[in-house]
Amino acid sequence: MGLVLADDLLGRGLQRIQREIDAAFDFFLPVPEDSRAPLIEAMRHAAIGGGKRVRPLMLVTVAEMYGASRQSALRAGCAIEAIHCYSLIHDDLPCMDDDELRHGKPTVHLAFDEATAVLAGDSLHALAFELLASHETSTDPFIRSEMIGALAIASGHNGMAGGQMMDMAADTEKLDLRTVTKLQQLKTGALLGAAVELGAILGRVPEEGRGHLRAYARDVGLAFQIADDLLDAEGDEALAGKALRKDEAQGKATFVSLMGVDKAREQAHALSEQAIGHLGQHGKEADLLRSLARFVVERDC
Protein backbone atom coordinates (compact mmCIF):
# COMPACT_ATOMS: atom_id res chain seq x y z
CA MET A 1 0.00 0.00 0.00
CA GLY A 2 1.29 3.44 -0.80
CA LEU A 3 0.17 5.98 1.74
CA VAL A 4 1.56 9.36 0.76
CA LEU A 5 0.26 11.81 3.29
CA ALA A 6 0.74 15.56 3.18
CA ASP A 7 -0.78 15.69 6.63
CA ASP A 8 1.73 14.85 9.38
CA LEU A 9 -0.82 14.60 12.15
CA LEU A 10 -2.83 12.02 10.25
CA GLY A 11 0.27 10.20 9.03
CA ARG A 12 1.50 9.77 12.59
CA GLY A 13 -1.99 8.86 13.79
CA LEU A 14 -2.40 6.16 11.18
CA GLN A 15 1.06 4.72 11.73
CA ARG A 16 0.51 4.60 15.46
CA ILE A 17 -2.89 2.92 15.27
CA GLN A 18 -1.67 0.43 12.67
CA ARG A 19 1.16 -0.59 15.00
CA GLU A 20 -1.18 -0.81 17.98
CA ILE A 21 -3.88 -2.84 16.20
CA ASP A 22 -1.29 -5.24 14.78
CA ALA A 23 0.21 -5.75 18.25
CA ALA A 24 -3.22 -6.28 19.79
CA PHE A 25 -4.28 -8.93 17.27
CA ASP A 26 -0.91 -10.61 17.68
CA PHE A 27 -1.63 -10.78 21.42
CA PHE A 28 -5.27 -11.92 21.04
CA LEU A 29 -4.46 -14.65 18.52
CA PRO A 30 -1.65 -16.94 19.71
CA VAL A 31 -1.34 -19.98 17.46
CA PRO A 32 -2.32 -23.14 19.37
CA GLU A 33 -0.42 -26.41 19.13
CA ASP A 34 -3.30 -28.46 17.79
CA SER A 35 -5.14 -28.82 14.50
CA ARG A 36 -6.84 -25.45 14.98
CA ALA A 37 -3.51 -23.83 14.06
CA PRO A 38 -4.41 -23.13 10.38
CA LEU A 39 -7.62 -21.41 11.52
CA ILE A 40 -5.77 -19.03 13.79
CA GLU A 41 -3.06 -18.51 11.14
CA ALA A 42 -5.81 -17.55 8.69
CA MET A 43 -7.33 -15.11 11.19
CA ARG A 44 -3.88 -13.57 11.68
CA HIS A 45 -3.33 -13.39 7.90
CA ALA A 46 -6.48 -11.30 7.60
CA ALA A 47 -6.16 -9.22 10.75
CA ILE A 48 -2.46 -8.41 11.04
CA GLY A 49 -0.28 -6.31 8.74
CA GLY A 50 -2.77 -4.78 6.37
CA GLY A 51 -5.53 -2.26 6.16
CA LYS A 52 -5.60 1.45 6.82
CA ARG A 53 -7.32 1.00 10.20
CA VAL A 54 -9.61 3.94 9.48
CA ARG A 55 -12.39 2.57 11.70
CA PRO A 56 -10.23 2.02 14.79
CA LEU A 57 -8.63 5.45 14.32
CA MET A 58 -12.07 7.09 14.21
CA LEU A 59 -13.24 5.16 17.23
CA VAL A 60 -10.13 5.88 19.30
CA THR A 61 -10.10 9.56 18.35
CA VAL A 62 -13.73 10.11 19.33
CA ALA A 63 -13.30 8.11 22.56
CA GLU A 64 -10.19 10.10 23.56
CA MET A 65 -11.92 13.41 22.72
CA TYR A 66 -14.37 12.56 25.48
CA GLY A 67 -11.81 11.33 28.00
CA ALA A 68 -11.93 7.54 27.54
CA SER A 69 -8.65 5.68 27.96
CA ARG A 70 -6.73 4.76 24.82
CA GLN A 71 -6.35 1.22 26.17
CA SER A 72 -10.13 0.68 26.29
CA ALA A 73 -10.66 2.37 22.97
CA LEU A 74 -8.02 0.22 21.29
CA ARG A 75 -9.78 -2.98 22.37
CA ALA A 76 -13.05 -1.64 20.97
CA GLY A 77 -11.10 -0.61 17.86
CA CYS A 78 -9.90 -4.18 17.46
CA ALA A 79 -13.48 -5.38 17.75
CA ILE A 80 -14.70 -3.16 14.93
CA GLU A 81 -11.64 -4.03 12.84
CA ALA A 82 -12.32 -7.75 13.45
CA ILE A 83 -15.79 -7.23 11.95
CA HIS A 84 -14.30 -5.35 9.01
CA CYS A 85 -11.69 -8.08 8.42
CA TYR A 86 -14.24 -10.89 8.63
CA SER A 87 -16.41 -9.10 6.07
CA LEU A 88 -13.44 -8.77 3.68
CA ILE A 89 -12.61 -12.49 3.99
CA HIS A 90 -16.19 -13.47 3.18
CA ASP A 91 -16.60 -10.83 0.44
CA ASP A 92 -13.45 -12.13 -1.25
CA LEU A 93 -14.73 -15.74 -1.41
CA PRO A 94 -15.20 -17.30 -4.87
CA CYS A 95 -18.98 -17.33 -4.40
CA MET A 96 -18.95 -13.60 -3.60
CA ASP A 97 -16.46 -11.25 -5.34
CA ASP A 98 -13.88 -13.98 -6.05
CA ASP A 99 -10.90 -11.75 -5.33
CA GLU A 100 -7.28 -12.85 -5.34
CA LEU A 101 -5.55 -9.93 -3.72
CA ARG A 102 -6.23 -8.00 -0.53
CA HIS A 103 -3.85 -5.51 1.09
CA GLY A 104 -1.24 -6.69 -1.40
CA LYS A 105 -1.43 -10.30 -0.14
CA PRO A 106 -3.29 -13.36 -1.46
CA THR A 107 -6.83 -13.47 -0.12
CA VAL A 108 -7.46 -15.91 2.75
CA HIS A 109 -9.16 -18.60 0.64
CA LEU A 110 -6.11 -18.66 -1.65
CA ALA A 111 -3.47 -18.50 1.09
CA PHE A 112 -5.38 -21.27 2.94
CA ASP A 113 -8.57 -22.77 1.48
CA GLU A 114 -12.22 -21.83 1.18
CA ALA A 115 -13.46 -23.74 4.22
CA THR A 116 -10.74 -22.22 6.40
CA ALA A 117 -11.63 -18.78 5.04
CA VAL A 118 -15.30 -19.21 5.97
CA LEU A 119 -14.34 -20.33 9.48
CA ALA A 120 -11.69 -17.62 9.91
CA GLY A 121 -14.30 -15.00 9.05
CA ASP A 122 -16.77 -16.55 11.47
CA SER A 123 -14.13 -16.68 14.20
CA LEU A 124 -13.12 -13.02 13.77
CA HIS A 125 -16.84 -12.20 13.91
CA ALA A 126 -17.15 -13.94 17.28
CA LEU A 127 -13.86 -12.42 18.50
CA ALA A 128 -15.29 -8.93 18.01
CA PHE A 129 -18.06 -9.61 20.52
CA GLU A 130 -15.76 -11.51 22.87
CA LEU A 131 -13.53 -8.43 23.05
CA LEU A 132 -16.40 -6.01 23.61
CA ALA A 133 -17.94 -8.19 26.34
CA SER A 134 -14.70 -8.28 28.32
CA HIS A 135 -14.23 -6.38 31.59
CA GLU A 136 -10.86 -5.25 30.20
CA THR A 137 -12.57 -3.19 27.51
CA SER A 138 -14.74 -1.33 30.00
CA THR A 139 -15.47 -1.99 33.65
CA ASP A 140 -19.00 -0.70 33.07
CA PRO A 141 -21.30 -3.47 31.75
CA PHE A 142 -23.76 -0.89 30.44
CA ILE A 143 -21.06 0.56 28.19
CA ARG A 144 -20.06 -2.93 27.04
CA SER A 145 -23.63 -3.90 26.25
CA GLU A 146 -24.38 -0.64 24.41
CA MET A 147 -21.29 -1.04 22.23
CA ILE A 148 -22.23 -4.65 21.43
CA GLY A 149 -25.79 -3.72 20.48
CA ALA A 150 -24.61 -0.90 18.21
CA LEU A 151 -21.97 -3.07 16.51
CA ALA A 152 -24.30 -6.05 16.05
CA ILE A 153 -26.98 -3.92 14.40
CA ALA A 154 -24.44 -2.12 12.20
CA SER A 155 -22.96 -5.38 10.95
CA GLY A 156 -26.06 -7.54 10.47
CA HIS A 157 -28.94 -7.71 8.01
CA ASN A 158 -29.99 -4.15 8.76
CA GLY A 159 -26.41 -2.95 8.30
CA MET A 160 -23.28 -4.15 6.54
CA ALA A 161 -24.48 -7.64 5.56
CA GLY A 162 -27.76 -6.17 4.27
CA GLY A 163 -25.78 -3.69 2.18
CA GLN A 164 -23.67 -6.48 0.76
CA MET A 165 -26.86 -8.30 -0.24
CA MET A 166 -28.16 -5.18 -2.00
CA ASP A 167 -24.78 -4.89 -3.72
CA MET A 168 -25.13 -8.41 -5.09
CA ALA A 169 -28.59 -7.55 -6.42
CA ALA A 170 -26.98 -4.52 -8.11
CA ASP A 171 -25.09 -6.93 -10.38
CA THR A 172 -28.34 -7.80 -12.12
CA GLU A 173 -30.59 -4.77 -11.60
CA LYS A 174 -29.88 -1.22 -12.73
CA LEU A 175 -30.03 0.91 -9.61
CA ASP A 176 -30.71 4.62 -9.36
CA LEU A 177 -28.71 7.09 -7.26
CA ARG A 178 -31.11 6.93 -4.32
CA THR A 179 -30.81 3.14 -4.13
CA VAL A 180 -27.02 3.16 -4.57
CA THR A 181 -26.83 5.70 -1.74
CA LYS A 182 -28.94 3.52 0.56
CA LEU A 183 -26.92 0.43 -0.39
CA GLN A 184 -23.64 2.17 0.42
CA GLN A 185 -24.97 3.65 3.65
CA LEU A 186 -25.56 0.07 4.77
CA LYS A 187 -22.54 -1.61 3.20
CA THR A 188 -19.86 0.89 4.22
CA GLY A 189 -21.62 3.63 6.16
CA ALA A 190 -23.08 1.49 8.94
CA LEU A 191 -19.71 0.25 10.18
CA LEU A 192 -18.03 3.67 9.90
CA GLY A 193 -21.01 5.01 11.83
CA ALA A 194 -20.50 2.31 14.44
CA ALA A 195 -16.86 3.36 14.83
CA VAL A 196 -17.94 6.85 15.83
CA GLU A 197 -20.84 5.49 17.91
CA LEU A 198 -18.66 3.09 19.90
CA GLY A 199 -16.20 5.91 20.55
CA ALA A 200 -19.05 8.09 21.82
CA ILE A 201 -20.39 5.28 24.02
CA LEU A 202 -16.94 4.71 25.53
CA GLY A 203 -16.66 8.47 26.08
CA ARG A 204 -20.06 8.48 27.80
CA VAL A 205 -21.50 11.03 25.36
CA PRO A 206 -25.26 11.08 26.00
CA GLU A 207 -27.52 10.12 23.05
CA GLU A 208 -28.60 13.73 22.55
CA GLY A 209 -24.98 14.85 22.26
CA ARG A 210 -24.13 12.45 19.44
CA GLY A 211 -26.02 14.11 16.57
CA HIS A 212 -23.04 16.00 15.15
CA LEU A 213 -20.81 12.89 15.41
CA ARG A 214 -23.37 10.79 13.57
CA ALA A 215 -23.69 13.48 10.90
CA TYR A 216 -19.89 13.50 10.55
CA ALA A 217 -19.82 9.71 10.18
CA ARG A 218 -22.64 9.73 7.64
CA ASP A 219 -20.91 12.26 5.40
CA VAL A 220 -17.49 10.65 5.75
CA GLY A 221 -19.00 7.25 5.00
CA LEU A 222 -20.59 8.44 1.77
CA ALA A 223 -17.46 10.37 0.76
CA PHE A 224 -15.43 7.22 1.49
CA GLN A 225 -17.57 5.13 -0.82
CA ILE A 226 -17.59 7.65 -3.67
CA ALA A 227 -13.79 7.77 -3.34
CA ASP A 228 -13.76 3.96 -3.48
CA ASP A 229 -15.74 4.03 -6.71
CA LEU A 230 -13.33 6.64 -8.12
CA LEU A 231 -10.40 4.47 -7.06
CA ASP A 232 -11.98 1.50 -8.79
CA ALA A 233 -12.38 3.57 -11.96
CA GLU A 234 -9.07 5.42 -11.95
CA GLY A 235 -6.75 4.05 -9.27
CA ASP A 236 -3.43 2.20 -9.44
CA GLU A 237 -3.74 -1.52 -8.61
CA ALA A 238 -0.22 -1.73 -7.21
CA LEU A 239 -0.91 1.09 -4.75
CA ALA A 240 -4.40 -0.17 -3.90
CA GLY A 241 -3.16 -3.72 -3.24
CA LYS A 242 -6.31 -5.19 -4.76
CA ALA A 243 -7.94 -5.73 -8.15
CA LEU A 244 -9.57 -2.63 -9.65
CA ARG A 245 -11.79 -1.80 -12.70
CA LYS A 246 -14.30 -4.35 -11.49
CA ASP A 247 -17.40 -2.16 -11.39
CA GLU A 248 -17.16 -1.16 -15.03
CA ALA A 249 -16.36 -4.70 -16.15
CA GLN A 250 -19.52 -5.87 -14.37
CA GLY A 251 -21.59 -2.97 -15.70
CA LYS A 252 -22.46 -2.12 -12.13
CA ALA A 253 -24.27 1.03 -11.06
CA THR A 254 -21.91 3.09 -8.87
CA PHE A 255 -21.63 6.74 -7.93
CA VAL A 256 -19.14 7.11 -10.78
CA SER A 257 -21.29 5.39 -13.41
CA LEU A 258 -24.34 7.40 -12.34
CA MET A 259 -22.71 10.82 -11.83
CA GLY A 260 -19.59 10.71 -13.98
CA VAL A 261 -16.03 11.04 -12.68
CA ASP A 262 -15.92 14.84 -12.31
CA LYS A 263 -19.25 15.19 -10.56
CA ALA A 264 -18.44 12.25 -8.27
CA ARG A 265 -15.11 13.79 -7.27
CA GLU A 266 -16.80 17.14 -6.62
CA GLN A 267 -19.45 15.44 -4.50
CA ALA A 268 -16.88 13.51 -2.47
CA HIS A 269 -15.02 16.69 -1.64
CA ALA A 270 -18.23 18.53 -0.77
CA LEU A 271 -19.23 15.71 1.62
CA SER A 272 -15.76 15.76 3.16
CA GLU A 273 -16.03 19.51 3.84
CA GLN A 274 -19.57 19.07 5.13
CA ALA A 275 -18.32 16.37 7.53
CA ILE A 276 -15.67 18.74 8.85
CA GLY A 277 -18.36 21.38 9.27
CA HIS A 278 -20.18 19.18 11.79
CA LEU A 279 -17.15 19.34 14.09
CA GLY A 280 -17.41 23.10 14.63
CA GLN A 281 -17.98 22.78 18.37
CA HIS A 282 -14.65 21.00 18.82
CA GLY A 283 -11.14 22.46 18.97
CA LYS A 284 -7.77 20.94 18.17
CA GLU A 285 -8.79 17.62 19.74
CA ALA A 286 -10.90 16.92 16.64
CA ASP A 287 -8.13 17.76 14.15
CA LEU A 288 -7.46 14.10 13.46
CA LEU A 289 -11.13 13.58 12.52
CA ARG A 290 -10.88 16.60 10.20
CA SER A 291 -7.73 15.21 8.56
CA LEU A 292 -9.41 11.83 8.26
CA ALA A 293 -12.37 13.36 6.43
CA ARG A 294 -9.94 14.87 3.90
CA PHE A 295 -7.89 11.69 3.70
CA VAL A 296 -10.77 9.40 2.76
CA VAL A 297 -11.34 11.35 -0.46
CA GLU A 298 -7.67 11.88 -1.30
CA ARG A 299 -6.31 8.39 -0.62
CA ASP A 300 -4.83 6.24 -3.36
CA CYS A 301 -5.52 2.95 -1.59
Added chain:
Amino acid sequence: MGLVLADDLLGRGLQRIQREIDAAFDFFLPVPEDSRAPLIEAMRHAAIGGGKRVRPLMLVTVAEMYGASRQSALRAGCAIEAIHCYSLIHDDLPCMDDDELRHGKPTVHLAFDEATAVLAGDSLHALAFELLASHETSTDPFIRSEMIGALAIASGHNGMAGGQMMDMAADTEKLDLRTVTKLQQLKTGALLGAAVELGAILGRVPEEGRGHLRAYARDVGLAFQIADDLLDAEGDEALAGKALRKDEAQGKATFVSLMGVDKAREQAHALSEQAIGHLGQHGKEADLLRSLARFVVERDC
Protein backbone atom coordinates in the same frame (compact mmCIF):
# COMPACT_ATOMS: atom_id res chain seq x y z
CA MET B 1 -38.28 -35.21 11.27
CA GLY B 2 -39.72 -38.06 13.24
CA LEU B 3 -39.78 -37.35 16.94
CA VAL B 4 -41.30 -40.33 18.71
CA LEU B 5 -41.16 -39.59 22.38
CA ALA B 6 -42.12 -41.95 25.16
CA ASP B 7 -41.68 -39.09 27.57
CA ASP B 8 -44.72 -36.77 27.67
CA LEU B 9 -43.04 -34.06 29.68
CA LEU B 10 -40.23 -33.76 27.16
CA GLY B 11 -42.56 -34.09 24.17
CA ARG B 12 -44.67 -31.19 25.42
CA GLY B 13 -41.55 -29.21 26.31
CA LEU B 14 -40.04 -29.65 22.86
CA GLN B 15 -43.29 -28.86 21.05
CA ARG B 16 -43.79 -25.72 23.10
CA ILE B 17 -40.26 -24.40 22.62
CA GLN B 18 -40.33 -25.20 18.89
CA ARG B 19 -43.53 -23.14 18.55
CA GLU B 20 -42.10 -20.30 20.62
CA ILE B 21 -38.76 -20.13 18.81
CA ASP B 22 -40.46 -20.22 15.41
CA ALA B 23 -42.78 -17.39 16.44
CA ALA B 24 -39.90 -15.35 17.81
CA PHE B 25 -37.79 -15.64 14.64
CA ASP B 26 -40.86 -14.81 12.60
CA PHE B 27 -41.20 -11.64 14.67
CA PHE B 28 -37.48 -10.74 14.57
CA LEU B 29 -37.15 -11.26 10.82
CA PRO B 30 -39.81 -9.38 8.86
CA VAL B 31 -39.05 -9.43 5.13
CA PRO B 32 -38.20 -5.90 3.92
CA GLU B 33 -39.46 -4.44 0.65
CA ASP B 34 -36.06 -3.90 -0.89
CA SER B 35 -33.33 -6.02 -2.44
CA ARG B 36 -32.32 -7.38 0.98
CA ALA B 37 -35.47 -9.54 0.85
CA PRO B 38 -33.69 -12.76 -0.30
CA LEU B 39 -31.20 -12.39 2.55
CA ILE B 40 -33.94 -12.26 5.16
CA GLU B 41 -35.85 -15.07 3.40
CA ALA B 42 -32.70 -17.18 3.61
CA MET B 43 -32.31 -16.40 7.32
CA ARG B 44 -35.94 -17.43 7.84
CA HIS B 45 -35.45 -20.62 5.81
CA ALA B 46 -32.67 -21.64 8.20
CA ALA B 47 -34.14 -20.38 11.45
CA ILE B 48 -37.86 -21.17 11.21
CA GLY B 49 -39.59 -24.54 11.04
CA GLY B 50 -36.81 -26.99 11.67
CA GLY B 51 -34.48 -28.22 14.33
CA LYS B 52 -35.13 -29.87 17.65
CA ARG B 53 -34.35 -26.66 19.60
CA VAL B 54 -32.42 -28.64 22.20
CA ARG B 55 -30.20 -25.67 23.08
CA PRO B 56 -33.04 -23.20 23.70
CA LEU B 57 -34.92 -25.83 25.73
CA MET B 58 -31.86 -26.38 27.94
CA LEU B 59 -31.32 -22.66 28.35
CA VAL B 60 -34.95 -21.89 29.16
CA THR B 61 -35.26 -24.82 31.58
CA VAL B 62 -32.16 -23.82 33.55
CA ALA B 63 -33.19 -20.15 33.58
CA GLU B 64 -36.70 -20.98 34.82
CA MET B 65 -35.31 -23.36 37.49
CA TYR B 66 -33.64 -20.30 38.98
CA GLY B 67 -36.58 -17.95 38.64
CA ALA B 68 -35.77 -16.06 35.42
CA SER B 69 -38.74 -15.09 33.25
CA ARG B 70 -39.55 -17.33 30.29
CA GLN B 71 -39.78 -14.25 28.09
CA SER B 72 -36.16 -13.27 28.78
CA ALA B 73 -34.96 -16.83 28.48
CA LEU B 74 -36.69 -17.28 25.14
CA ARG B 75 -34.87 -14.29 23.67
CA ALA B 76 -31.56 -15.72 24.89
CA GLY B 77 -32.69 -19.10 23.50
CA CYS B 78 -33.21 -17.48 20.10
CA ALA B 79 -29.72 -16.02 20.31
CA ILE B 80 -28.09 -19.39 20.89
CA GLU B 81 -30.28 -20.99 18.22
CA ALA B 82 -29.27 -18.21 15.78
CA ILE B 83 -25.63 -19.20 16.36
CA HIS B 84 -26.50 -22.87 15.87
CA CYS B 85 -28.41 -22.11 12.65
CA TYR B 86 -25.64 -19.92 11.23
CA SER B 87 -23.13 -22.70 11.89
CA LEU B 88 -25.32 -25.22 10.05
CA ILE B 89 -25.65 -22.91 7.02
CA HIS B 90 -21.89 -22.46 6.80
CA ASP B 91 -21.11 -26.14 7.54
CA ASP B 92 -23.45 -27.18 4.73
CA LEU B 93 -21.66 -25.00 2.12
CA PRO B 94 -20.02 -26.76 -0.85
CA CYS B 95 -16.56 -25.81 0.45
CA MET B 96 -17.35 -27.38 3.82
CA ASP B 97 -19.57 -30.50 4.07
CA ASP B 98 -21.41 -29.85 0.79
CA ASP B 99 -24.78 -31.02 2.12
CA GLU B 100 -28.03 -30.90 0.23
CA LEU B 101 -30.56 -31.58 2.94
CA ARG B 102 -31.09 -30.07 6.39
CA HIS B 103 -34.15 -30.58 8.55
CA GLY B 104 -35.76 -32.24 5.56
CA LYS B 105 -35.42 -29.11 3.42
CA PRO B 106 -32.84 -28.11 0.79
CA THR B 107 -29.84 -26.45 2.42
CA VAL B 108 -29.70 -22.64 2.19
CA HIS B 109 -27.11 -22.49 -0.61
CA LEU B 110 -29.35 -24.72 -2.74
CA ALA B 111 -32.64 -23.01 -1.88
CA PHE B 112 -30.96 -19.63 -2.56
CA ASP B 113 -27.31 -19.45 -3.64
CA GLU B 114 -23.90 -19.73 -2.03
CA ALA B 115 -23.30 -16.02 -1.59
CA THR B 116 -26.69 -15.54 0.03
CA ALA B 117 -25.97 -18.52 2.30
CA VAL B 118 -22.69 -17.00 3.48
CA LEU B 119 -24.43 -13.68 4.20
CA ALA B 120 -27.46 -15.32 5.86
CA GLY B 121 -25.11 -17.17 8.21
CA ASP B 122 -23.22 -13.97 8.96
CA SER B 123 -26.47 -12.11 9.58
CA LEU B 124 -27.83 -14.74 11.98
CA HIS B 125 -24.47 -14.59 13.76
CA ALA B 126 -24.87 -10.82 14.27
CA LEU B 127 -28.54 -11.22 15.21
CA ALA B 128 -27.55 -13.46 18.13
CA PHE B 129 -25.54 -10.67 19.71
CA GLU B 130 -28.09 -8.02 18.82
CA LEU B 131 -30.72 -10.01 20.74
CA LEU B 132 -28.49 -10.56 23.77
CA ALA B 133 -27.48 -6.89 23.93
CA SER B 134 -31.08 -5.72 24.01
CA HIS B 135 -32.74 -4.33 27.15
CA GLU B 136 -35.69 -6.57 26.36
CA THR B 137 -33.62 -9.68 27.03
CA SER B 138 -32.53 -8.46 30.45
CA THR B 139 -32.76 -5.06 32.10
CA ASP B 140 -29.43 -5.77 33.81
CA PRO B 141 -26.49 -4.87 31.54
CA PHE B 142 -24.15 -7.08 33.57
CA ILE B 143 -26.29 -10.11 32.75
CA ARG B 144 -26.41 -9.11 29.08
CA SER B 145 -22.67 -8.65 28.89
CA GLU B 146 -21.91 -11.93 30.71
CA MET B 147 -24.17 -13.87 28.36
CA ILE B 148 -22.54 -12.25 25.32
CA GLY B 149 -19.02 -13.04 26.53
CA ALA B 150 -19.92 -16.66 27.23
CA LEU B 151 -21.63 -17.13 23.85
CA ALA B 152 -18.86 -15.41 21.88
CA ILE B 153 -16.16 -17.59 23.44
CA ALA B 154 -18.23 -20.75 22.99
CA SER B 155 -18.81 -20.06 19.31
CA GLY B 156 -15.42 -18.71 18.20
CA HIS B 157 -11.97 -20.16 17.53
CA ASN B 158 -11.70 -21.49 21.08
CA GLY B 159 -15.15 -23.10 20.78
CA MET B 160 -17.45 -24.24 18.00
CA ALA B 161 -15.53 -22.80 15.02
CA GLY B 162 -12.27 -24.21 16.42
CA GLY B 163 -13.94 -27.62 16.73
CA GLN B 164 -15.14 -27.41 13.15
CA MET B 165 -11.57 -26.67 12.05
CA MET B 166 -10.30 -29.72 13.95
CA ASP B 167 -13.06 -31.74 12.33
CA MET B 168 -11.83 -30.71 8.89
CA ALA B 169 -8.31 -31.79 9.83
CA ALA B 170 -9.80 -35.14 10.88
CA ASP B 171 -10.58 -35.80 7.21
CA THR B 172 -6.89 -36.20 6.49
CA GLU B 173 -5.34 -37.23 9.82
CA LYS B 174 -6.21 -40.33 11.83
CA LEU B 175 -7.26 -39.06 15.24
CA ASP B 176 -7.20 -40.96 18.53
CA LEU B 177 -10.05 -41.02 21.04
CA ARG B 178 -8.57 -38.24 23.16
CA THR B 179 -8.37 -35.91 20.17
CA VAL B 180 -11.85 -36.82 18.91
CA THR B 181 -13.18 -36.08 22.39
CA LYS B 182 -11.51 -32.66 22.48
CA LEU B 183 -12.73 -31.92 18.95
CA GLN B 184 -16.31 -32.76 19.85
CA GLN B 185 -16.18 -30.87 23.12
CA LEU B 186 -15.40 -27.79 21.05
CA LYS B 187 -17.59 -28.49 18.02
CA THR B 188 -20.79 -29.54 19.81
CA GLY B 189 -20.06 -29.35 23.52
CA ALA B 190 -19.14 -25.68 23.73
CA LEU B 191 -22.50 -24.45 22.46
CA LEU B 192 -24.51 -26.92 24.57
CA GLY B 193 -22.42 -25.75 27.50
CA ALA B 194 -23.24 -22.15 26.60
CA ALA B 195 -26.96 -22.99 26.63
CA VAL B 196 -26.72 -24.09 30.26
CA GLU B 197 -24.35 -21.22 31.10
CA LEU B 198 -26.63 -18.53 29.66
CA GLY B 199 -29.56 -20.03 31.57
CA ALA B 200 -27.51 -19.89 34.77
CA ILE B 201 -26.44 -16.30 34.10
CA LEU B 202 -30.07 -15.27 33.50
CA GLY B 203 -31.04 -17.07 36.70
CA ARG B 204 -28.29 -15.20 38.58
CA VAL B 205 -26.62 -18.44 39.69
CA PRO B 206 -23.22 -17.42 41.14
CA GLU B 207 -20.12 -18.86 39.44
CA GLU B 208 -19.45 -21.22 42.35
CA GLY B 209 -22.98 -22.65 42.06
CA ARG B 210 -22.64 -23.63 38.39
CA GLY B 211 -20.31 -26.60 38.70
CA HIS B 212 -23.00 -29.28 38.59
CA LEU B 213 -24.74 -27.57 35.66
CA ARG B 214 -21.48 -27.42 33.71
CA ALA B 215 -20.82 -31.09 34.49
CA TYR B 216 -24.33 -31.92 33.27
CA ALA B 217 -23.76 -29.99 30.04
CA ARG B 218 -20.36 -31.62 29.46
CA ASP B 219 -21.75 -35.14 29.79
CA VAL B 220 -24.86 -34.40 27.73
CA GLY B 221 -22.70 -32.79 25.06
CA LEU B 222 -20.49 -35.82 24.70
CA ALA B 223 -23.46 -38.21 24.81
CA PHE B 224 -25.13 -36.09 22.15
CA GLN B 225 -22.15 -36.36 19.84
CA ILE B 226 -21.69 -40.10 20.31
CA ALA B 227 -25.39 -40.48 19.52
CA ASP B 228 -24.83 -38.34 16.42
CA ASP B 229 -22.05 -40.66 15.29
CA LEU B 230 -24.31 -43.67 15.92
CA LEU B 231 -27.08 -41.98 13.97
CA ASP B 232 -24.68 -41.37 11.10
CA ALA B 233 -23.69 -45.05 11.17
CA GLU B 234 -27.11 -46.61 11.70
CA GLY B 235 -29.87 -44.01 11.41
CA ASP B 236 -32.70 -43.52 8.93
CA GLU B 237 -32.10 -40.64 6.48
CA ALA B 238 -35.79 -39.89 6.09
CA LEU B 239 -36.24 -39.51 9.85
CA ALA B 240 -33.00 -37.59 10.29
CA GLY B 241 -33.84 -35.15 7.49
CA LYS B 242 -30.23 -35.05 6.38
CA ALA B 243 -27.64 -37.18 4.59
CA LEU B 244 -26.10 -39.98 6.70
CA ARG B 245 -23.27 -42.56 6.34
CA LYS B 246 -20.85 -39.74 5.66
CA ASP B 247 -18.27 -40.49 8.33
CA GLU B 248 -17.60 -44.00 7.11
CA ALA B 249 -17.54 -42.94 3.46
CA GLN B 250 -14.89 -40.36 4.37
CA GLY B 251 -12.96 -42.83 6.53
CA LYS B 252 -13.26 -40.35 9.37
CA ALA B 253 -12.30 -41.11 12.97
CA THR B 254 -15.46 -40.93 15.12
CA PHE B 255 -16.52 -42.39 18.43
CA VAL B 256 -18.13 -45.23 16.50
CA SER B 257 -15.10 -45.99 14.32
CA LEU B 258 -12.81 -45.88 17.36
CA MET B 259 -15.00 -47.72 19.90
CA GLY B 260 -17.33 -49.82 17.76
CA VAL B 261 -21.13 -49.50 17.74
CA ASP B 262 -21.85 -51.45 20.93
CA LYS B 263 -19.24 -49.76 23.09
CA ALA B 264 -20.24 -46.34 21.74
CA ARG B 265 -23.91 -46.94 22.57
CA GLU B 266 -22.97 -48.13 26.06
CA GLN B 267 -20.80 -45.07 26.59
CA ALA B 268 -23.54 -42.70 25.41
CA HIS B 269 -26.01 -44.20 27.88
CA ALA B 270 -23.46 -44.11 30.70
CA LEU B 271 -22.79 -40.42 30.03
CA SER B 272 -26.50 -39.72 29.92
CA GLU B 273 -26.99 -41.36 33.35
CA GLN B 274 -23.93 -39.55 34.69
CA ALA B 275 -25.39 -36.24 33.47
CA ILE B 276 -28.63 -36.97 35.33
CA GLY B 277 -26.58 -37.80 38.42
CA HIS B 278 -25.25 -34.24 38.52
CA LEU B 279 -28.78 -32.94 39.04
CA GLY B 280 -29.23 -34.68 42.40
CA GLN B 281 -29.67 -31.44 44.32
CA HIS B 282 -32.71 -30.51 42.20
CA GLY B 283 -36.28 -31.76 42.47
CA LYS B 284 -39.02 -32.01 39.88
CA GLU B 285 -38.04 -28.65 38.37
CA ALA B 286 -35.07 -30.39 36.73
CA ASP B 287 -37.11 -33.28 35.29
CA LEU B 288 -37.03 -31.76 31.83
CA LEU B 289 -33.22 -31.67 31.94
CA ARG B 290 -33.23 -35.32 33.01
CA SER B 291 -35.55 -36.27 30.14
CA LEU B 292 -33.40 -34.28 27.77
CA ALA B 293 -30.29 -36.20 28.84
CA ARG B 294 -32.10 -39.44 27.98
CA PHE B 295 -33.54 -38.05 24.78
CA VAL B 296 -30.20 -37.01 23.27
CA VAL B 297 -29.05 -40.64 23.24
CA GLU B 298 -32.38 -42.15 22.19
CA ARG B 299 -33.34 -39.75 19.41
CA ASP B 300 -33.67 -40.88 15.82
CA CYS B 301 -32.99 -37.45 14.32
